Amino acid sequence: MTQTKPPQTDAYSMILDAIDSGVYKPGDRLVESELAERFGVSRTPIREALQRLETQSLLERDGRSLIVASLDHNQMAELYVVRRELEGLAARLAARHATEEEVAVLRGMVTADDALIDDPAALARANRRFHKQIHLASHNRYLVQQLDLVHRTMALMATTSLAAQGRGQIAQSEHDGIVAAIEARDETGAEKALKEHISIAFMTRLQQDAGAR
Structure with missing residues (x-):
């Protein structure tokens, strides 16, 4: 054979x-x-x-x-602006289009990832999987393509905002809120929750950079 x-x-x-x-x-x-x-x-x-x-x-x-390559301050700010808008749209569309099975997978991810709060590297990998699942649940191939490019560029940041003290637990709580809005089919709430999640991550990264200078 x-x-x-x-x-x-x-x-x-x-x-x-x-x-x-x-x-x-x-x-x-x-x-x-x-x-x-x-x-x-x-x-x-x-x-x-x-x-x-x-x-x-x-x-x-x-x-x-x-x-x-590396990102300077302006490039990082520009990237987060785009990411915030695209991720928010993905969450809105996920609340509209996600199947019950996709929502269940997102809920399961949040539960499983709680065990990784004290391991920033592992939590960062899980975070990428979580966001990718939301992208796919939007059921919009063109949006997924654009978000793939954004997330590839995110790899040029040498550190993760999840390494900041207490950020992992807070991020997990934010993920829980995002999934709750998607579960409730609350399009506006899901978009708002994910945009706020990205904004807080950006502020955390700015604080990390300021502390490193």
């Missing part, structure tokens, strides 16, 4: 995941040969992936080398 080989993740996704998980941080240099060896692929798909990531402004030039 012929065995089917499992599909290989493409080079672009593997590099993107490495940036998103913090393997490569803002300012880190990415070298074709090293990436090819790490991921077990040839240099051609690595080169194409790097070009794609540069086009998306996730990588930038440092002389002849490519490094993981």
Whole structure:
């Protein structure tokens, strides 16, 4: 019997995941040969992936080398403005279109993620999954595509706002409120709750940056 080989993740996704998980941080240099060896692929798909990531402004030039990009204060502020509006729209549409099963999954995520409050890195990963689930529950493919781009760019922030003292527990309470509004099919309430959630996350990050200076 012929065995089917499992599909290989493409080079672009593997590099993107490495940036998103913090393997490569803002300012880190990415070298074709090293990436090819790490991921077990040839240099051609690595080169194409790097070009794609540069086009998306996730990588930038440092002389002849490519490094993981970083966001300055203005770029971060602009990103949060866009994220707040798009996430709010996703929550509004989720309240309108989400199936009962999708709502149940969101509720289950909030319950399970409560156990991660003391682990900011794990909670940050769970947070991304939670927000992605809301995006999908909006049932609007174009909105999901735009939010995917926003969240990829969020990976260029070296720290998570969930690492701030007490932020994890507060964020979980905010998630609970967002899901409650979606459960109630309260479109306005869901949009408002998620926008406020993003605004508080932004303020927390600004406070983190101010404390680091």
